[in-house]
Amino acid sequence: MKHNWWKILCVFLFLYVIIAGFLVPLRPGIKTVNMSTAHAGQPLTLTAHGYNTNWSIESGQIRSWLKYSDSLVIEAHQVHVVGNTELTSQFRIPSAIPDGKEAMSVSLIVDHPTDGPAVLPNALIIKRGKKSDASIPWPGDAIVDLNFKKRFAFPYRNIIFETIRNTYFHVPLWMAMYGLLVLATIYNILYLWKGDMWKEERAFHLTSVALVYGTLGIATGMMWAEFAWGTFWNWDIKQTMSLLAMLMFVAYVFIRFSIADESARRRFNAVYGIFAFIMIFPLLYVVPRMAPSLHPGSGGNPAFGSDDMDNTMRMVFYPAIIAYFLLGLWLAQLSYRLSRIKQILLFKN
């Protein structure tokens, strides 16, 4: 038991990630509003549809705002709750659009005493109105006293909705894969340096598990792409490059089964493994930046994780990385031991 503490840790973390990742609810958010454009200088009645909201409870204290910037805010003079997930707010849109523009994009913010605030960024566009409209000045409203609540819930994001949970599967799988590959490369270098064949054997099994992880990473990424981009596979540069990276490790596995001379095969495997590990970085981190891509972290998009992750998500995300890494080590160890037993038996006969 003393040496197996990490396996127990792995099982606990894995169960925690699965349970927390699937069962923790999302924070309330605003899904849609019933119109996309409005005219300046006219009254506006806006119906918003919420997600995970409890607007019928304590409906008298709900407030809502349209926000252009920190200082330019329009507060609704009347809020009417239709149901738990539907509410109507009435605004008086001022007739002047700041900075002399033709139109402005405003966000809708709804604050609820128990749910906390919900935001729909760029909810609608306000266009310049007709000259004959009555002149309504900008009110001096400000967003104050938001009911921020500390609760264990994942943030609500508008394009990805519930698939934000994929952050605990897609991203940590790739990170655990890199961890396994680093370890495999260390074993490969040790093998080339010292010549202990079991080191190479370990590296091979670690790389095989990394290949499985990478394939799962592509599969989870495809599910996410189907939801967020609309198709499972659109030959996005990041998808293409990760497919190529996987092909490189398929080639690595091919070497093992197509070279008869054992010592040559082990040397070639180790060398190709190191070479492939080096080539991963131009594949996944240099080339994708040079082409337009939908994937976060390439083509100028920000990487997911810096801004989009809050502390609740980190509480599941980091354990997920550790859990998958330990699980990978465990799988590699089992497969390594099996192969070692087979080879020793073969040698004895």
Added chain:
Amino acid sequence: MYGSLIRKDIKSELRRPQFVLGVIFFQFCLLFLFFLFQDGDLDSRWWANLFWVNLLIAAMSLVLKNFSQESADEYAYYYQLTDPITIYIAKASYNLMLLLFAAAINFILFQLLFEPKSVNHPRFMVLLFTGVLGMSLSLTLVAFMAGFARNASVMIYILVLPIIIPMFLLLIRSTMDAVDDIYINWLGDLTLVIGIDVLMLAAGIGLFPYLWRR
């Protein structure tokens, strides 16, 4: 030492020129097929793609043949004669010359068969050289491994393609721009290709001694 190793390779190649001539013939046949289908009219995208793919197929056969014609005894002799890094660099330089020759033939065939494009020649030559350098560096390393496999000609495709495709994507894109003579970040692409070349050279020098060891 480098000189004599390269000279030996050139001599043995010249003694049996059928193979190189065969590869050139193959290049010609492939391009002629395209010529018949395309009526001699290729847009820059097809031009760049076809140029590099044709060159890659020829290069794989040429480099693989260079390794598979030598026996294990010859390798043992080299091993006594000099150190593996010298052999790697000599082999890579010889392959570079061979591939530059193949590239020149390829380019001439393209100019003959397809209507001459407004190629920005200096830029294209720089791209061609960096690309062929990367190909020879990686192919030398990988063809040596593939030469040991039972199905060497299949193995070399499996081993080389994933490694070389990222470089090819950059090369084809910037060749397209060079053929159209437009400038979209071609220096950035060129820097990346040179970076990959340096990476391959470092990997080759670092790893080839371990392949060579008996």
